[in-house]
Amino acid sequence: MSNELEILQRALQREKAARKQAEQILEGKSRELYELTQELKNVNTKLQEGLTEKSSELQGVFENLVDAYVLMDISGNVIKMNDAANELFGYDIDKEHLNVLSLIYEEDYQYAMSSFQKLVTKGSFSDYQARVNTKHKGVRTVHINASLIYGKKNQPIAAQGIVRDITEELEQKRIFEEQKKQLSAIVENSSLGIALTQFGKILQTNKAFQNLLGYTNEELLQKEVKDISVKEEFKESAENMQKMNDGEIDTFSVNKKYVKKNGTIFWAKTNVAAVRNTDGSIKYQVALIEDITEQLEFEKQRDRLVKNLEKSNKELNDYAHIVSHDLKSPLRSMNALLTWLKEDYEEILDENAHHSLNMLIKKVDKMDLLIDGILRYSSIDKINQPQQKVILNTVVTDIIDVIHIPSHISIEILTELPSIEGDTFRLQQLFQNLINNAIKYNDKEKGVITISCEQKNEFWEFSITDNGPGISKKYHDKIFQIFQTLDDKNESTGVGLSIVKKIVDVYEGKIWLDSIEGEGTTFYFTLKNNSFL
Missing domain, CATH: 3.30.565.10 (Histidine kinase-like ATPase, C-terminal domain)
Structure with a gap:
Protein backbone atom coordinates (compact mmCIF):
# COMPACT_ATOMS: atom_id res chain seq x y z
CA MET A 1 0.00 0.00 0.00
CA SER A 2 2.81 2.33 0.88
CA ASN A 3 4.46 1.59 -2.37
CA GLU A 4 1.41 2.60 -4.30
CA LEU A 5 1.20 5.82 -2.33
CA GLU A 6 4.78 6.64 -3.10
CA ILE A 7 4.19 5.95 -6.74
CA LEU A 8 1.13 8.21 -6.73
CA GLN A 9 3.02 11.02 -4.97
CA ARG A 10 5.88 10.82 -7.46
CA ALA A 11 3.35 10.88 -10.27
CA LEU A 12 1.69 13.97 -8.80
CA GLN A 13 5.05 15.68 -8.40
CA ARG A 14 5.93 14.90 -12.01
CA GLU A 15 2.54 16.23 -13.09
CA LYS A 16 3.05 19.41 -11.10
CA ALA A 17 6.53 19.82 -12.57
CA ALA A 18 5.19 19.19 -16.07
CA ARG A 19 2.29 21.62 -15.53
CA LYS A 20 4.66 24.24 -14.18
CA GLN A 21 6.93 23.74 -17.18
CA ALA A 22 3.94 23.94 -19.53
CA GLU A 23 2.76 27.09 -17.81
CA GLN A 24 6.23 28.58 -18.22
CA ILE A 25 6.27 27.64 -21.90
CA LEU A 26 2.76 29.02 -22.41
CA GLU A 27 3.70 32.21 -20.63
CA GLY A 28 6.73 32.61 -22.93
CA LYS A 29 4.69 31.89 -26.03
CA SER A 30 1.99 34.29 -24.89
CA ARG A 31 4.58 36.97 -24.38
CA GLU A 32 6.02 36.29 -27.83
CA LEU A 33 2.50 36.31 -29.33
CA TYR A 34 1.75 39.65 -27.62
CA GLU A 35 4.99 41.16 -28.83
CA LEU A 36 4.34 39.81 -32.33
CA THR A 37 0.81 41.20 -32.22
CA GLN A 38 2.10 44.60 -31.22
CA GLU A 39 4.70 44.43 -33.95
CA LEU A 40 2.05 43.46 -36.51
CA LYS A 41 -0.09 46.37 -35.35
CA ASN A 42 2.84 48.75 -35.83
CA VAL A 43 3.64 47.31 -39.25
CA ASN A 44 -0.03 47.51 -40.25
CA THR A 45 -0.15 51.15 -39.13
CA LYS A 46 2.94 51.93 -41.13
CA LEU A 47 1.56 50.06 -44.13
CA GLN A 48 -1.70 51.97 -43.84
CA GLU A 49 0.17 55.26 -43.60
CA GLY A 50 2.39 54.29 -46.54
CA LEU A 51 -0.63 53.24 -48.56
CA THR A 52 -2.35 56.55 -47.82
CA GLU A 53 0.83 58.45 -48.72
CA LYS A 54 1.32 56.51 -51.95
CA SER A 55 -2.36 56.94 -52.84
CA SER A 56 -2.01 60.69 -52.27
CA GLU A 57 1.16 60.80 -54.37
CA LEU A 58 -0.47 58.77 -57.10
CA GLN A 59 -3.51 61.07 -57.08
CA GLY A 60 -1.18 64.09 -57.30
CA VAL A 61 0.65 62.56 -60.23
CA PHE A 62 -2.65 61.74 -61.91
CA GLU A 63 -4.06 65.22 -61.46
CA ASN A 64 -0.86 67.08 -62.43
CA LEU A 65 0.18 64.89 -65.32
CA VAL A 66 0.89 67.22 -68.28
CA ASP A 67 -0.25 64.65 -70.83
CA ALA A 68 -3.80 63.37 -70.94
CA TYR A 69 -4.47 60.17 -68.95
CA VAL A 70 -7.43 57.93 -69.79
CA LEU A 71 -8.65 54.87 -67.86
CA MET A 72 -11.27 52.69 -69.59
CA ASP A 73 -12.86 49.28 -69.29
CA ILE A 74 -12.26 46.50 -71.79
CA SER A 75 -15.22 47.70 -73.87
CA GLY A 76 -13.71 51.16 -74.30
CA ASN A 77 -15.97 52.98 -71.82
CA VAL A 78 -14.00 55.75 -70.15
CA ILE A 79 -13.85 55.33 -66.38
CA LYS A 80 -11.58 58.17 -65.44
CA MET A 81 -9.70 61.07 -67.06
CA ASN A 82 -7.35 63.68 -65.65
CA ASP A 83 -7.69 67.43 -66.21
CA ALA A 84 -5.38 67.34 -69.25
CA ALA A 85 -7.64 64.70 -70.86
CA ASN A 86 -10.76 66.75 -70.06
CA GLU A 87 -9.11 69.78 -71.68
CA LEU A 88 -8.01 67.83 -74.77
CA PHE A 89 -11.19 65.87 -75.51
CA GLY A 90 -13.69 68.37 -74.05
CA TYR A 91 -15.78 65.80 -72.16
CA ASP A 92 -16.74 65.62 -68.45
CA ILE A 93 -17.31 61.91 -67.76
CA ASP A 94 -18.98 62.74 -64.43
CA LYS A 95 -21.81 64.24 -66.46
CA GLU A 96 -21.74 62.36 -69.77
CA HIS A 97 -20.88 58.90 -71.03
CA LEU A 98 -17.86 58.53 -73.30
CA ASN A 99 -16.56 55.57 -75.28
CA VAL A 100 -13.16 55.89 -76.99
CA LEU A 101 -14.61 54.44 -80.21
CA SER A 102 -16.53 57.68 -80.70
CA LEU A 103 -13.25 59.63 -80.68
CA ILE A 104 -11.67 57.71 -83.57
CA TYR A 105 -11.29 59.70 -86.81
CA GLU A 106 -13.12 57.85 -89.59
CA GLU A 107 -10.14 57.51 -91.96
CA ASP A 108 -7.97 56.11 -89.13
CA TYR A 109 -10.54 53.52 -87.94
CA GLN A 110 -8.79 50.42 -89.31
CA TYR A 111 -5.46 51.54 -87.88
CA ALA A 112 -7.10 52.13 -84.50
CA MET A 113 -8.67 48.67 -84.48
CA SER A 114 -5.38 46.96 -85.33
CA SER A 115 -3.64 48.89 -82.54
CA PHE A 116 -6.41 47.90 -80.07
CA GLN A 117 -6.01 44.26 -81.10
CA LYS A 118 -2.30 44.57 -80.37
CA LEU A 119 -3.17 45.95 -76.93
CA VAL A 120 -5.44 42.97 -76.18
CA THR A 121 -3.02 40.29 -77.42
CA LYS A 122 0.30 41.72 -76.24
CA GLY A 123 -0.83 43.78 -73.27
CA SER A 124 0.43 47.14 -74.54
CA PHE A 125 1.27 49.27 -77.55
CA SER A 126 3.44 52.37 -77.98
CA ASP A 127 3.99 55.12 -80.52
CA TYR A 128 0.39 54.99 -81.71
CA GLN A 129 -0.22 58.12 -83.78
CA ALA A 130 -3.57 58.97 -85.30
CA ARG A 131 -6.27 61.60 -85.52
CA VAL A 132 -9.11 61.95 -83.01
CA ASN A 133 -12.36 63.89 -82.90
CA THR A 134 -12.58 66.27 -79.95
CA LYS A 135 -15.67 68.07 -78.70
CA HIS A 136 -14.44 71.66 -79.07
CA LYS A 137 -11.03 71.61 -80.76
CA GLY A 138 -12.01 69.69 -83.87
CA VAL A 139 -9.69 67.03 -85.29
CA ARG A 140 -6.42 66.68 -83.42
CA THR A 141 -3.43 64.41 -84.00
CA VAL A 142 -2.35 62.47 -80.90
CA HIS A 143 0.42 60.14 -79.78
CA ILE A 144 -0.66 57.31 -77.40
CA ASN A 145 1.12 54.73 -75.24
CA ALA A 146 -1.35 52.21 -73.69
CA SER A 147 -1.30 49.11 -71.49
CA LEU A 148 -3.76 46.60 -69.95
CA ILE A 149 -4.59 46.40 -66.23
CA TYR A 150 -4.96 42.82 -64.87
CA GLY A 151 -7.10 41.47 -62.00
CA LYS A 152 -6.26 38.87 -59.29
CA LYS A 153 -6.77 36.00 -61.69
CA ASN A 154 -4.45 37.62 -64.22
CA GLN A 155 -7.39 38.54 -66.39
CA PRO A 156 -7.51 41.97 -68.12
CA ILE A 157 -10.04 44.17 -66.38
CA ALA A 158 -9.21 47.64 -67.80
CA ALA A 159 -6.81 49.60 -69.99
CA GLN A 160 -4.99 52.87 -69.49
CA GLY A 161 -3.34 55.26 -71.92
CA ILE A 162 -1.11 58.35 -71.90
CA VAL A 163 -2.24 60.69 -74.70
CA ARG A 164 -0.20 63.62 -76.02
CA ASP A 165 -1.61 66.22 -78.43
CA ILE A 166 1.05 66.61 -81.16
CA THR A 167 -1.00 68.68 -83.64
CA GLU A 168 1.04 71.89 -83.20
CA GLU A 169 4.25 69.92 -82.98
CA LEU A 170 3.57 68.26 -86.34
CA GLU A 171 2.60 71.61 -87.90
CA GLN A 172 5.78 73.22 -86.63
CA LYS A 173 7.74 70.26 -87.94
CA ARG A 174 6.00 70.60 -91.32
CA ILE A 175 6.78 74.33 -91.45
CA PHE A 176 10.37 73.65 -90.41
CA GLU A 177 10.79 71.01 -93.11
CA GLU A 178 9.24 73.32 -95.70
CA GLN A 179 11.55 76.17 -94.66
CA LYS A 180 14.45 73.75 -94.67
CA LYS A 181 13.63 72.76 -98.26
CA GLN A 182 13.28 76.41 -99.26
CA LEU A 183 16.58 77.29 -97.60
CA SER A 184 18.28 74.33 -99.25
CA ALA A 185 16.91 75.44 -102.63
CA ILE A 186 18.13 79.00 -102.02
CA VAL A 187 21.56 77.82 -100.90
CA GLU A 188 21.92 75.33 -103.73
CA ASN A 189 20.81 77.81 -106.40
CA SER A 190 22.62 80.82 -104.98
CA SER A 191 25.08 82.57 -107.27
CA LEU A 192 27.35 82.97 -104.23
CA GLY A 193 29.58 80.13 -103.17
CA ILE A 194 28.53 78.83 -99.73
CA ALA A 195 30.62 76.58 -97.52
CA LEU A 196 30.05 75.14 -94.05
CA THR A 197 33.28 74.64 -92.11
CA GLN A 198 34.35 73.59 -88.65
CA PHE A 199 37.76 74.59 -87.37
CA GLY A 200 39.07 74.79 -90.91
CA LYS A 201 37.54 71.51 -92.09
CA ILE A 202 35.04 71.73 -94.96
CA LEU A 203 31.73 70.09 -94.00
CA GLN A 204 29.37 71.07 -96.81
CA THR A 205 29.35 73.18 -99.99
CA ASN A 206 26.83 74.35 -102.57
CA LYS A 207 27.00 74.03 -106.35
CA ALA A 208 28.28 77.59 -106.88
CA PHE A 209 31.23 76.98 -104.54
CA GLN A 210 32.05 73.72 -106.32
CA ASN A 211 31.91 75.47 -109.71
CA LEU A 212 34.14 78.30 -108.49
CA LEU A 213 36.87 75.90 -107.43
CA GLY A 214 36.33 73.13 -109.96
CA TYR A 215 35.99 70.38 -107.33
CA THR A 216 33.13 67.98 -106.68
CA ASN A 217 31.42 68.14 -103.30
CA GLU A 218 33.00 64.81 -102.33
CA GLU A 219 36.48 66.11 -103.17
CA LEU A 220 35.93 69.28 -101.13
CA LEU A 221 34.77 67.27 -98.10
CA GLN A 222 38.24 65.76 -98.00
CA LYS A 223 39.90 69.17 -97.82
CA GLU A 224 40.49 72.00 -95.37
CA VAL A 225 40.23 75.73 -96.03
CA LYS A 226 44.00 76.07 -96.11
CA ASP A 227 44.17 73.54 -98.97
CA ILE A 228 42.25 75.87 -101.30
CA SER A 229 43.84 79.13 -100.07
CA VAL A 230 46.96 80.92 -101.27
CA LYS A 231 49.47 80.12 -98.55
CA GLU A 232 50.85 83.67 -98.20
CA GLU A 233 47.37 85.12 -97.65
CA PHE A 234 46.00 82.41 -95.36
CA LYS A 235 47.48 84.12 -92.32
CA GLU A 236 44.93 86.98 -92.19
CA SER A 237 41.99 84.56 -92.39
CA ALA A 238 43.56 82.30 -89.78
CA GLU A 239 43.93 85.25 -87.38
CA ASN A 240 40.28 86.20 -87.82
CA MET A 241 39.26 82.57 -87.36
CA GLN A 242 41.19 82.45 -84.09
CA LYS A 243 39.44 85.60 -82.86
CA MET A 244 36.12 84.00 -83.80
CA ASN A 245 37.00 80.78 -81.95
CA ASP A 246 38.00 82.86 -78.91
CA GLY A 247 34.64 84.62 -78.95
CA GLU A 248 36.06 88.06 -79.79
CA ILE A 249 34.13 88.41 -83.07
CA ASP A 250 31.13 86.72 -84.69
CA THR A 251 31.70 87.84 -88.30
CA PHE A 252 34.49 89.08 -90.52
CA SER A 253 35.02 89.87 -94.18
CA VAL A 254 38.21 89.60 -96.25
CA ASN A 255 39.26 89.73 -99.88
CA LYS A 256 41.49 86.76 -100.49
CA LYS A 257 42.78 84.48 -103.22
CA TYR A 258 41.63 80.91 -103.75
CA VAL A 259 43.34 78.14 -105.69
CA LYS A 260 41.23 76.17 -108.13
CA LYS A 261 41.64 72.47 -108.83
CA ASN A 262 43.45 73.30 -112.08
CA GLY A 263 45.94 75.50 -110.20
CA THR A 264 44.62 78.87 -111.35
CA ILE A 265 43.95 81.60 -108.80
CA PHE A 266 40.99 83.93 -108.39
CA TRP A 267 40.10 86.74 -106.00
CA ALA A 268 37.00 86.39 -103.84
CA LYS A 269 35.23 88.44 -101.23
CA THR A 270 34.68 86.12 -98.28
CA ASN A 271 32.14 86.82 -95.51
CA VAL A 272 32.36 84.43 -92.55
CA ALA A 273 29.77 84.13 -89.76
CA ALA A 274 29.92 81.99 -86.63
CA VAL A 275 27.17 79.62 -85.55
CA ARG A 276 27.59 78.95 -81.83
CA ASN A 277 26.40 76.39 -79.31
CA THR A 278 24.43 77.53 -76.27
CA ASP A 279 27.66 77.74 -74.26
CA GLY A 280 29.14 80.14 -76.83
CA SER A 281 31.56 77.66 -78.37
CA ILE A 282 31.84 77.41 -82.16
CA LYS A 283 29.51 74.87 -83.72
CA TYR A 284 30.56 75.72 -87.27
CA GLN A 285 31.24 78.65 -89.59
CA VAL A 286 29.28 79.69 -92.67
CA ALA A 287 31.31 81.31 -95.45
CA LEU A 288 29.87 83.25 -98.42
CA ILE A 289 32.32 83.50 -101.32
CA GLU A 290 31.91 85.90 -104.24
CA ASP A 291 34.31 85.91 -107.18
CA ILE A 292 35.51 89.52 -107.53
CA THR A 293 38.37 88.94 -109.98
CA GLU A 294 36.61 90.81 -112.79
CA GLN A 295 35.36 93.46 -110.37
CA LEU A 296 38.88 94.17 -109.11
CA GLU A 297 40.17 94.32 -112.67
CA PHE A 298 37.32 96.67 -113.58
CA GLU A 299 38.15 98.85 -110.57
CA LYS A 300 41.77 98.98 -111.67
CA GLN A 301 40.70 99.98 -115.19
CA ARG A 302 38.28 102.53 -113.75
CA ASP A 303 41.01 104.02 -111.57
CA ARG A 304 43.27 104.25 -114.60
CA LEU A 305 40.48 105.85 -116.63
CA VAL A 306 39.70 108.32 -113.85
CA LYS A 307 43.34 109.30 -113.59
CA ASN A 308 43.59 109.62 -117.38
CA LEU A 309 40.36 111.62 -117.44
CA GLU A 310 41.57 113.91 -114.69
CA LYS A 311 44.79 114.37 -116.61
CA SER A 312 42.89 115.03 -119.86
CA ASN A 313 40.55 117.48 -118.14
CA LYS A 314 43.49 119.36 -116.68
CA GLU A 315 45.20 119.41 -120.05
CA LEU A 316 42.00 120.60 -121.76
CA ASN A 317 41.46 123.24 -119.12
CA ASP A 318 45.04 124.40 -119.47
CA TYR A 319 44.66 124.30 -123.24
CA ALA A 320 41.46 126.38 -123.08
CA HIS A 321 43.19 129.04 -121.01
CA ILE A 322 46.27 129.05 -123.23
CA VAL A 323 44.19 129.24 -126.39
CA SER A 324 42.00 131.97 -124.91
CA HIS A 325 45.07 133.95 -123.93
CA ASP A 326 46.64 133.47 -127.36
CA LEU A 327 43.37 134.42 -129.05
CA LYS A 328 42.47 137.32 -126.79
CA SER A 329 45.81 139.06 -127.31
CA PRO A 330 45.47 139.45 -131.11
CA LEU A 331 41.79 140.26 -130.68
CA ARG A 332 42.62 143.16 -128.41
CA SER A 333 45.19 144.33 -130.96
CA MET A 334 42.64 144.00 -133.75
CA ASN A 335 40.09 145.94 -131.71
CA ALA A 336 42.61 148.69 -130.99
CA LEU A 337 43.75 148.90 -134.62
CA LEU A 338 40.18 149.04 -135.92
CA THR A 339 39.27 151.71 -133.37
CA TRP A 340 42.35 153.78 -134.30
CA LEU A 341 41.64 153.30 -138.00
CA LYS A 342 38.06 154.47 -137.52
CA GLU A 343 39.13 157.50 -135.49
CA ASP A 344 42.11 158.48 -137.72
CA TYR A 345 40.17 158.20 -141.00
CA GLU A 346 36.76 159.21 -139.71
CA GLU A 347 36.48 162.18 -142.13
CA ILE A 348 37.97 160.35 -145.10
CA LEU A 349 35.98 157.10 -144.94
CA ASP A 350 32.52 157.06 -146.45
CA GLU A 351 29.40 155.64 -144.81
CA ASN A 352 29.95 152.13 -146.19
CA ALA A 353 33.50 152.05 -144.84
CA HIS A 354 32.31 153.21 -141.40
CA HIS A 355 29.62 150.52 -141.45
CA SER A 356 32.20 147.87 -142.36
CA LEU A 357 34.54 148.99 -139.58
CA ASN A 358 31.70 148.93 -137.05
CA MET A 359 30.76 145.42 -138.18
CA LEU A 360 34.39 144.30 -137.79
CA ILE A 361 34.59 145.79 -134.28
CA LYS A 362 31.34 143.99 -133.33
CA LYS A 363 32.68 140.71 -134.71
CA VAL A 364 35.83 141.15 -132.67
CA ASP A 365 33.74 141.88 -129.57
CA LYS A 366 31.60 138.85 -130.28
CA MET A 367 34.72 136.68 -130.58
CA ASP A 368 35.90 138.05 -127.24
CA LEU A 369 32.56 137.17 -125.64
CA LEU A 370 32.70 133.72 -127.25
CA ILE A 371 36.14 133.04 -125.75
CA ASP A 372 34.89 134.19 -122.32
CA GLY A 373 31.88 131.87 -122.73
CA ILE A 374 34.10 128.92 -123.60
CA LEU A 375 36.18 129.54 -120.50
CA ARG A 376 33.09 129.74 -118.28
CA TYR A 377 31.61 126.60 -119.85
CA SER A 378 34.82 124.58 -119.41
CA SER A 379 35.15 125.59 -115.75
CA ILE A 380 31.55 124.98 -114.59
CA ASP A 381 32.14 121.43 -113.26
CA LYS A 382 35.73 122.00 -112.22
CA ILE A 383 35.25 124.72 -109.61
CA ASN A 384 35.15 123.01 -106.23
Missing part, protein backbone atom coordinates in the same frame (compact mmCIF):
# COMPACT_ATOMS: atom_id res chain seq x y z
CA GLN A 385 33.67 125.74 -104.11
CA PRO A 386 32.60 124.88 -100.54
CA GLN A 387 28.88 124.19 -100.26
CA GLN A 388 26.91 126.78 -98.32
CA LYS A 389 23.38 127.95 -97.75
CA VAL A 390 22.19 129.95 -100.76
CA ILE A 391 19.01 132.03 -100.35
CA LEU A 392 17.64 132.04 -103.89
CA ASN A 393 15.20 134.89 -103.24
CA THR A 394 18.19 137.10 -102.41
CA VAL A 395 20.24 135.82 -105.37
CA VAL A 396 17.47 136.48 -107.91
CA THR A 397 16.58 139.86 -106.37
CA ASP A 398 20.23 140.93 -106.58
CA ILE A 399 20.38 139.85 -110.25
CA ILE A 400 17.28 141.92 -111.04
CA ASP A 401 18.80 144.94 -109.27
CA VAL A 402 22.18 144.66 -111.03
CA ILE A 403 21.43 143.78 -114.65
CA HIS A 404 20.07 146.29 -117.16
CA ILE A 405 16.32 145.89 -117.57
CA PRO A 406 14.67 148.04 -120.28
CA SER A 407 11.82 150.21 -119.05
CA HIS A 408 9.22 148.32 -121.08
CA ILE A 409 10.01 144.99 -119.38
CA SER A 410 8.85 143.94 -115.88
CA ILE A 411 10.12 140.99 -113.81
CA GLU A 412 8.12 139.44 -110.96
CA ILE A 413 8.89 136.58 -108.50
CA LEU A 414 5.54 134.84 -108.05
CA THR A 415 6.45 132.37 -105.27
CA GLU A 416 8.89 132.16 -102.40
CA LEU A 417 12.08 130.59 -103.70
CA PRO A 418 13.77 127.98 -101.45
CA SER A 419 17.14 128.16 -99.75
CA ILE A 420 19.56 125.54 -100.98
CA GLU A 421 22.97 124.15 -100.21
CA GLY A 422 25.28 124.90 -103.11
CA ASP A 423 27.65 127.28 -104.85
CA THR A 424 26.38 130.87 -105.04
CA PHE A 425 28.36 131.71 -108.20
CA ARG A 426 27.00 128.78 -110.20
CA LEU A 427 23.40 129.36 -109.14
CA GLN A 428 23.75 133.05 -109.95
CA GLN A 429 25.02 132.14 -113.45
CA LEU A 430 22.06 129.78 -113.88
CA PHE A 431 19.36 132.35 -113.13
CA GLN A 432 21.19 135.29 -114.72
CA ASN A 433 21.61 133.55 -118.08
CA LEU A 434 17.93 132.58 -118.24
CA ILE A 435 16.72 136.03 -117.15
CA ASN A 436 19.08 137.78 -119.61
CA ASN A 437 17.80 135.57 -122.44
CA ALA A 438 14.21 136.41 -121.55
CA ILE A 439 15.07 140.14 -121.63
CA LYS A 440 17.34 140.08 -124.68
CA TYR A 441 14.92 138.35 -127.05
CA ASN A 442 11.66 139.92 -125.87
CA ASP A 443 9.96 141.63 -128.83
CA LYS A 444 6.78 142.83 -127.17
CA GLU A 445 5.86 146.47 -126.49
CA LYS A 446 5.30 145.49 -122.85
CA GLY A 447 7.51 142.61 -121.85
CA VAL A 448 6.59 140.43 -118.85
CA ILE A 449 8.89 137.92 -117.14
CA THR A 450 7.75 135.79 -114.16
CA ILE A 451 9.75 133.46 -111.91
CA SER A 452 8.19 130.73 -109.75
CA CYS A 453 8.96 127.44 -107.99
CA GLU A 454 7.13 124.41 -106.59
CA GLN A 455 8.17 121.18 -104.89
CA LYS A 456 7.84 117.95 -106.92
CA ASN A 457 8.66 114.87 -104.78
CA GLU A 458 12.46 114.74 -104.57
CA PHE A 459 12.99 117.89 -106.62
CA TRP A 460 12.27 121.59 -106.72
CA GLU A 461 10.90 122.67 -110.08
CA PHE A 462 11.66 126.24 -111.19
CA SER A 463 10.11 128.11 -114.12
CA ILE A 464 11.02 131.36 -115.88
CA THR A 465 8.32 132.56 -118.27
CA ASP A 466 8.39 135.37 -120.82
CA ASN A 467 5.94 136.71 -123.40
CA GLY A 468 8.60 136.97 -126.12
CA PRO A 469 8.64 135.62 -129.69
CA GLY A 470 8.66 131.96 -128.67
CA ILE A 471 10.88 129.17 -129.96
CA SER A 472 10.05 126.65 -132.65
CA LYS A 473 9.76 123.08 -131.34
CA LYS A 474 12.48 121.84 -133.66
CA TYR A 475 15.01 123.94 -131.71
CA HIS A 476 13.95 122.87 -128.19
CA ASP A 477 16.80 120.38 -127.78
CA LYS A 478 19.35 122.10 -129.99
CA ILE A 479 19.46 125.37 -128.04
CA PHE A 480 21.11 123.67 -125.03
CA GLN A 481 24.08 122.61 -127.17
CA ILE A 482 27.16 124.80 -127.14
CA PHE A 483 27.57 127.32 -130.00
CA GLN A 484 23.93 126.84 -131.04
CA THR A 485 21.98 130.09 -131.56
CA LEU A 486 18.66 130.84 -133.22
CA ASP A 487 19.60 134.10 -134.96
CA ASP A 488 22.59 136.01 -136.19
CA LYS A 489 22.54 138.79 -133.61
CA ASN A 490 26.07 139.93 -132.96
CA GLU A 491 25.78 139.67 -129.20
CA SER A 492 24.69 135.98 -129.23
CA THR A 493 27.48 133.40 -128.78
CA GLY A 494 25.37 130.23 -128.33
CA VAL A 495 27.13 129.47 -125.03
CA GLY A 496 24.68 130.86 -122.43
CA LEU A 497 22.08 128.07 -122.44
CA SER A 498 24.75 125.37 -122.66
CA ILE A 499 26.22 126.83 -119.44
CA VAL A 500 22.72 126.74 -117.89
CA LYS A 501 22.30 123.03 -118.77
CA LYS A 502 25.73 122.15 -117.42
CA ILE A 503 24.97 123.84 -114.08
CA VAL A 504 21.62 121.99 -113.85
CA ASP A 505 23.46 118.72 -114.56
CA VAL A 506 25.88 119.46 -111.70
CA TYR A 507 22.85 119.67 -109.38
CA GLU A 508 21.43 116.38 -110.77
CA GLY A 509 18.46 118.14 -112.37
CA LYS A 510 16.82 118.42 -115.79
CA ILE A 511 15.98 121.39 -118.02
CA TRP A 512 13.34 121.72 -120.73
CA LEU A 513 10.98 124.32 -122.20
CA ASP A 514 7.45 124.89 -123.42
CA SER A 515 6.93 127.53 -126.06
CA ILE A 516 4.31 128.87 -128.43
CA GLU A 517 5.66 130.90 -131.32
CA GLY A 518 4.55 134.51 -131.11
CA GLU A 519 3.24 134.13 -127.51
CA GLY A 520 6.23 133.32 -125.33
CA THR A 521 8.43 130.68 -123.69
CA THR A 522 8.73 128.98 -120.29
CA PHE A 523 12.04 127.44 -119.28
CA TYR A 524 11.70 124.74 -116.60
CA PHE A 525 14.55 123.21 -114.60
CA THR A 526 14.77 120.98 -111.54
CA LEU A 527 17.30 120.65 -108.76
CA LYS A 528 17.42 117.70 -106.40
CA ASN A 529 15.59 118.32 -103.15
CA ASN A 530 18.06 116.43 -100.92
CA SER A 531 20.61 119.22 -101.33
CA PHE A 532 18.25 121.79 -99.81
CA LEU A 533 18.27 123.17 -96.30
